[in-house]
Amino acid sequence: AQSVTQPDIHITVSEGASLELRCNYSYGATPYLFWYVQSPGQGLQLLLKYFSGDTLVQGIKGFEAEFKRSQSSFNLRKPSVHWSDAAEYFCAVVGVGNEKLTFGTGTRLTIIP
Amino acid sequence: DAGVIQSPRHEVTEMGQEVTLRCKPISGHNSLFWYRQTMMRGLELLIYFNNNVPIDDSGMPEDRFSAKMPNASFSTLKIQPSEPRDSAVYFCASTPTVGNTIYFGEGSWLTVV
Numbered sequence: 544a545q546s547v548t549q550p551d552i553h554i555t556v557s558e559g560a561s562l563e564l565r566c567n568y569s570y571g572a573t574p575y576l577f578w579y580v581q582s583p584g585q586g587l588q589l590l591l592k593y594f595s596g597d598t599l600v601q602g603i604k605g606f607e608a609e610f611k612r613s614q615s616s617f618n619l620r621k622p623s624v625h626w627s628d629a630a631e632y633f634c635a636v637v638g639v640g641n642e643k644l645t646f647g648t649g650t651r652l653t654i655i656p
Numbered sequence: 657d658a659g660v661i662q663s664p665r666h667e668v669t670e671m672g673q674e675v676t677l678r679c680k681p682i683s684g685h686n687s688l689f690w691y692r693q694t695m696m697r698g699l700e701l702l703i704y705f706n707n708n709v710p711i712d713d714s715g716m717p718e719d720r721f722s723a724k725m726p727n728a729s730f731s732t733l734k735i736q737p738s739e740p741r742d743s744a745v746y747f748c749a750s751t752p753t754v755g756n757t758i759y760f761g762e763g764s765w766l767t768v769v
Contacts, residue, residue: 646698
């Protein structure tokens with residue numbers, strides 16, 4: 544069964560600083576990988592996804608993520624955060640041929656002026 | 657295009673009452689998922705359907721919970737009788753095919769008092 548680990552429960556960064564949120568997955572092969580964002584009181588919005596091909600994927604709102612097979616990681620990055628990026632971020636995995644999307648526990652991002 | 661539509665958005669009910677949550681998936685999507693989000697357990701998959709057939713209900717917490725998908729454009733999640741520990745956000749999601757992006761509704765925020 545697949546699983547996802549987000550080791551950072553809460554991260555605080557200054558506005559304008561760079562950001563990296565960590566995600567590690569466990570699966571027997573290369574899975575499909577996703578990052579979702581959830582603002583307070585809102586649903587989940589897809590930021591980006593990796594299915595195959597180029598291991599660096601671009602998403603919305605200036606986010607990108609890099610799939611590293613050797614490290615079983617799919618870390619999310621943004622070069623310069625904005626106050627509006629404050630939210631909860633979830634990494635998720637679906638096994639190939641599977642439909643069950645398994646989420647990590649989430650990382651709450653706080654932005655300070 | 658309309659996204660996944662859930663109703664009600666918010667519900668407060670008394671313990672012991674029946675609760676019915678409704679979902680309309682995106683037109684043309686073949687798979688539908690029900691997730692529950694709580695502070696303690698994060699995002700949990702309760703059940704998912706493919707072509708209106710329940711495929712995996714191993715996440716349904718107990719017999720008080722039931723889900724149906726009578727047709728391709730409608731699903732319900734019912735809790736009877738409801739208990740305070742059922743208080744959570746319930747998300748419905750859909751995807752066109754296996755391995756594709758899963759799109760989430762805005763959630764139904766349930767409080768059982």
